[in-house]
Amino acid sequence: MRRGIPVDEAVAFMRQTAPAPQTRKAALSKALGRVLTEPVIATRDQPPFDASAMDGYAICKSLTDPVAQGSPLRLIGESAAGRRFEGRIEWGECVRIYTGAPVPDGARAVVIQENVRVTEMGVFIEPDGWNDPKTHIRPRGQDFKAGHELLSAGVRLDAWRLSLAAAAGQKMLKVARRPRICILSTGDELVAPGSEPRDDQIFESGSFALLAMCRQWGAKASFIGVESDDLDGIHDALKDSEADLIVTIGGASVGDYDLVKPALERLGLRIDFGSVNIRPGKPTWTGLLTDGRRVLGLPGNPASSMVCAQLFLKPWIKAALGQGGRDTLLSLPAAVDIAANGPRETWLRGRIVPDDKGCPALRPFADQDSSLIAVFAQSDVLIRRLPHAPAIHAGDLLSYVALDRY
Numbered sequence: 285m286r287r288g289i290p291v292d293e294a295v296a297f298m299r300q301t302a303p304a305p306q307t308r309k310a311a312l313s314k315a316l317g318r319v320l321t322e323p324v325i326a327t328r329d330q331p332p333f334d335a336s337a338m339d340g341y342a343i344c345k346s347l348t349d350p351v352a353q354g355s356p357l358r359l360i361g362e363s364a365a366g367r368r369f370e371g372r373i374e375w376g377e378c379v380r381i382y383t384g385a386p387v388p389d390g391a392r393a394v395v396i397q398e399n400v401r402v403t404e405m406g407v408f409i410e411p412d413g414w415n416d417p418k419t420h421i422r423p424r425g426q427d428f429k430a431g432h433e434l435l436s437a438g439v440r441l442d443a444w445r446l447s448l449a450a451a452a453g454q455k456m457l458k459v460a461r462r463p464r465i466c467i468l469s470t471g472d473e474l475v476a477p478g479s480e481p482r483d484d485q486i487f488e489s490g491s492f493a494l495l496a497m498c499r500q501w502g503a504k505a506s507f508i509g510v511e512s513d514d515l516d517g518i519h520d521a522l523k524d525s526e527a528d529l530i531v532t533i534g535g536a537s538v539g540d541y542d543l544v545k546p547a548l549e550r551l552g553l554r555i556d557f558g559s560v561n562i563r564p565g566k567p568t569w570t571g572l573l574t575d576g577r578r579v580l581g582l583p584g585n586p587a588s589s590m591v592c593a594q595l596f597l598k599p600w601i602k603a604a605l606g607q608g609g610r611d612t613l614l615s616l617p618a619a620v621d622i623a624a625n626g627p628r629e630t631w632l633r634g635r636i637v638p639d640d641k642g643c644p645a646l647r648p649f650a651d652q653d654s655s656l657i658a659v660f661a662q663s664d665v666l667i668r669r670l671p672h673a674p675a676i677h678a679g680d681l682l683s684y685v686a687l688d689r690y
């Protein structure tokens with residue numbers, strides 16, 4: 285079993301071992317948050333006709349014909365949205381038209397109704413109407429044209445993308461099956477929020493973070509529960525759980541009560557790596573059960589499990605959904621001096637704060653203990669310090685990833 289593997293290697297391993305995405309059909313109305321496995325291609329121009337952008341009158345406008353200016357136009361019909369005017373406009377005629385309606389054949393412009401005087405003699409265009417440089421016509425295909433790839437495979441469907449798929453007339457979309465993740469917390473000290481803890485117990489919090497992260501990243505996640513530090517209990521809780529990935533929280537380290545790995549040996553666990561060269565989260569491990577289910581073991585300390593979920597679980601979920609890449613590393617100057625790093629790659633919880641010129645800068649929290657939940661709840665970035673990175677001064681650049689905060 286390999287121990288202390290580099291962070292990048294652990295990320296790449298998780299991506300490579302994720303199941304290949306499988307395609308499912310999802311109705312547009314149920315597809316929020318799903319990831320496309322096939323692109324959405326436009327089958328029609330949008331708008332499918334030259335459309336009026338305003339309420340007014342469609343005319344054969346010619347600014348070079350001063351004789352026409354001042355003469356009334358003959359009103360020959362109406363074009364409304366959904367009820368087009370079937371004929372053709374000739375010089376000297378006009379058609380009443382409304383926003384979104386097809387512009388009649390022969391028309392070159394729409395004069396807005398504020399610039400028109402309708403009389404018994406006909407429709408007079410005011411000088412502001414003749415001189416308006418805008419045609420108020422949206423040309424056919426202005427939004428998109430038939431054959432255009434509107435949304436690519438791997439794209440996650442949000443409000444705007446759903447609206448685009450709807451505008452392209454798609455009712456069913458091909459989306460990736462959501463990978464199933466089961467989460468188990470272990471530890472005699474853990475009780476559910478709302479229950480009465482003994483004075484040597486704490487409230488279980490890790491599963492709430494992990495469930496929310498999995499769902500936010502597009503997986504189907506469920507919480508098995510809290511198991512006490514007991515080989516049989518852990519084995520029984522996990523033996524039949526239906527999952528592509530089992531995530532365990534706690535019991536990952538070397539203590540006498542770190543029993544997750546021994547319990548899973550009964551299910552044929554083969555460990556791929558036993559720890560990662562990272563702080564927080566060194567005891568993070570992964571392996572495969574005989575039946576093909578993958579296990580990601582996260583350490584119990586809350587910051588350790590959350591940092592390692594961000595770094596190792598998220599790329600696994602994204603790969604299983606057919607989405608590329610890991611979180612983008614960005615750079616900003618440090619807001620404070622930062623000491624040299626030790627041998628472990630370190631991910632500091634921090635915030636983006638204004639520097640003395642009001643420009644964004646990265647400030648890590650002073651206390652980086654891996655047990656601190658309150659610090660994590662205030663963080664909006666994870667700042668990367670490579671193994672043995674030298675001390676830096678305020679103003680020097682740091683790399684970070686943005687956390688997925690609301």
Ligand SMILES: Nc1nc2c(c(=O)[nH]1)N[C@H]1C(S)=C(S)[C@@H](COP(=O)(O)OP(=O)(O)OC[C@H]3O[C@@H](n4cnc5c(N)ncnc54)[C@H](O)[C@@H]3O)O[C@H]1N2
Pocket residue numbers: 469470471473474486487488489490491533534535536537538539542564565566567582583584585586588654655
């Ligand atoms: N002798 C050594 N001791 C430890 C080492 C080591 O290398 N040698 N590694 C340390 C590191 S680093 C970490 S991280 C922790 C992780 O240990 P475990 O994964 O075995 O986690 P636990 O011991 O079960 O719990 C640690 C801590 O977190 C609390 N916890 C656990 N689960 C939850 C949960 N679901 N919700 C809230 N809090 C949870 C637990 O009560 C403990 O306080 O090991 C070090 N030790």
Ligand code: MOO
Pocket residue numbers: 562563564565566567583585587588654
């Ligand atoms: O790696 Mo542990 O997560 O330092 O506390």
